[in-house]
Amino acid sequence: MRTLVWFRGKDLRVADHAPLADAAAAGETIPLFVLDPYFFAPERAREIPHRMQYLVESLAELARSIEKLGSRLVVVGGKSTEVVPALARELGVDRVVGYRWTEPVGKERDRRVTKALAEIPFDLYDGETLATPGKLLTGSGTPFAVFTPFANAFAKDVVVGAPRRAPRSLPPVPKLPRSVVAREVAVPVPEDLGITPNPRIVRGGEAAARARLRAFLRGPGARYDVGRDLMGEAGTSRVSQDLKFGTISARAVFGHAKEALAEHPKARRAYLNELVWREFAYDVLEHRPDVLSEPFRPAWQGFPWREDEAGWRAWVSGTTGYPVVDASARQLLTEGFVHNRARMITASFLAKHLLVDFRRGEEHFMRFLTDGDWAANDLGWQWSTGCGVDAQPWFRVFNPVLQGAKFDARGAYVRRWLPELANLGDRWIHQPWEAPAAELARAGIVLGETYPRPIVDHAFARQRFLATAKGHLG
DNA sequence: TGAAATGTTGGGGCG
DNA sequence: ACGCCCCAACATTTC
Numbered sequence: 001m002r003t004l005v006w007f008r009g010k011d012l013r014v015a016d017h018a019p020l021a022d023a024a025a026a027g028e029t030i031p032l033f034v035l036d037p038y039f040f041a042p043e044r045a046r047e048i049p050h051r052m053q054y055l056v057e058s059l060a061e062l063a064r065s066i067e068k069l070g071s072r073l074v075v076v077g078g079k080s081t082e083v084v085p086a087l088a089r090e091l092g093v094d095r096v097v098g099y100r101w102t103e104p105v106g107k108e109r110d111r112r113v114t115k116a117l118a119e120i121p122f123d124l125y126d127g128e129t130l131a132t133p134g135k136l137l138t139g140s141g142t143p144f145a146v147f148t149p150f151a152n153a154f155a156k157d158v159v160v161g162a163p164r165r166a167p168r169s170l171p172p173v174p175k176l177p178r179s180v181v182a183r184e185v186a187v188p189v190p191e192d193l194g195i196t197p198n199p200r201i202v203r204g205g206e207a208a209a210r211a212r213l214r215a216f217l218r219g220p221g222a223r224y225d226v227g228r229d230l231m232g233e234a235g236t237s238r239v240s241q242d243l244k245f246g247t248i249s250a251r252a253v254f255g256h257a258k259e260a261l262a263e264h265p266k267a268r269r270a271y272l273n274e275l276v277w278r279e280f281a282y283d284v285l286e287h288r289p290d291v292l293s294e295p296f297r298p299a300w301q302g303f304p305w306r307e308d309e310a311g312w313r314a315w316v317s318g319t320t321g322y323p324v325v326d327a328s329a330r331q332l333l334t335e336g337f338v339h340n341r342a343r344m345i346t347a348s349f350l351a352k353h354l355l356v357d358f359r360r361g362e363e364h365f366m367r368f369l370t371d372g373d374w375a376a377n378d379l380g381w382q383w384s385t386g387c388g389v390d391a392q393p394w395f396r397v398f399n400p401v402l403q404g405a406k407f408d409a410r411g412a413y414v415r416r417w418l419p420e421l422a423n424l425g426d427r428w429i430h431q432p433w434e435a436p437a438a439e440l441a442r443a444g445i446v447l448g449e450t451y452p453r454p455i456v457d458h459a460f461a462r463q464r465f466l467a468t469a470k471g472h473l474g
Numbered sequence: 475t476g477a478a479a480t481g482t483t484g485g486g487g488c489g
Numbered sequence: 490a491c492g493c494c495c496c497a498a499c500a501t502t503t504c
């Protein structure tokens with residue numbers, strides 16, 4: 001049995017990689033990665049610099065790991081829909097295996113590959129998520145549209161298997177035909193893709209992912225139920241990009257958390273729940289692939305979003321005058337990550353305060369988030385906007401000042417990303433425009449010069465949104 | 475995984 | 490001492 005194991009960027013690991021382990025157990029195994037210009041053409045790669053940096057770093061480590069196990073990762077360039085079938089023939093493999101991508105773009109690719117492979121079996125494993133998207137249904141056979149019932153069904157019906165260990169060794173790659181060798185290329189470094197490496201992006205690769213999870217479970221995980229919301233603290237696991245790229249498997253995260261947090265039931269429930277939210281996002285996308293371009297709730301179609309270029313530029317650049325919103329904008333551009341609480345606040349601000357189409361913000365996040373995941377990002381944006389599945393009601397408008405006071409009471413988060421406000425006292429850190437002149441002077445702040453005044457008044461923006469939404473939604 | 479407006483209550487100041 | 494009013498503090502309703 002000769003198997004081509006196609007790694008596809010959401011499974012960049014050797015531990016708990018069922019297709020790889022099964023192939024190795026069955027005979028000759030050829031690990032493959034394809035640098036598809038759809039992602040790797042420099043003009044495309046430069047659009048998503050943070051994810052690309054993480055990806056190539058993870059890919060390099062994967063190649064090293066596979067080499068240590070006695071095999072070799074074969075890396076080729078070209079469109080995967082053409083290259084994979086061609087390689088499969090040139091290599092004379094009996095089958096091609098990999099993990100299933102359930103996102104629309106992956107489904108379409110795999111449909112074409114299956115067709116082009118023709119008589120060569122293409123076996124796709126479930127495992128991107130804990131539950132197979134689309135499988136869980138309500139009692140009446142319809143897709144879940146509310147999280148809690150989905151989570152209940154998940155708890156009742158989904159058996160999360162134990163993660164498998166990495167193979168102890170892999171069979172060596174057989175001698176490759178000349179035609180295949182000619183296609184081989186090296187794993188790119190960021191510079192090859194026109195990307196300047198950014199030291200603030202989290203380290204890619206399987207080892208770093210495991211280390212992050214372990215550090216979390218040994219430390220802040222115990223009080224995750226409260227710590228996860230505190231924007232200034234490192235209270236979260238920070239493995240979102242690792243789940244996205246599969247440098248750690250979802251069931252490894254689930255299993256380790258379940259075990260390690262056993263003595264902290266509230267924290268454990270909260271953390272596992274977040275993993276189930278990810279499941280829910282994939283499930284929704286499976287049933288409703290149109291959510292990537294349209295609101296989940298039909299009533300929101302044609303919502304009268306505003307064209308507000310000045311507002312948009314302020315939101316993107318972190319100059320809205322609302323410290324939490326501005327801090328999150330700068331965190332995104334600087335380190336490719338935003339604290340979840342800050343994501344909710346800033347998404348709400350763009351859609352509700354500025355009345356800018358949430359899809360524009362969603363796209364911006366997808367560009368710069370290292371963990372940018374179609375399903376999870378879309379669910380988050382639609383939830384915050386109020387047009388999504390189990391979304392918060394449209395009339396709930398976050399007040400960025402109150403949210404800041406509640407979840408960043410000492411202003412640690414804001415000060416980290418807005419050094420120009422560093423010396424402002426806690427009392428005013430989330431509303432510098434209200435600070436007395438003497439306090440501003442003491443802190444070296446000149447409103448409108450060193451830090452902007454709010455681009456829009458909160459009370460006004462809130463009323464404007466409520467009136468607009470009421471008018472459209474009835 | 476809200477916030478603001480409105481309603482209610484009860485203690486204390488004050489004539 | 491009594492009644493009236495004010496207004497926190499808390500509860501409920503509305504968006």
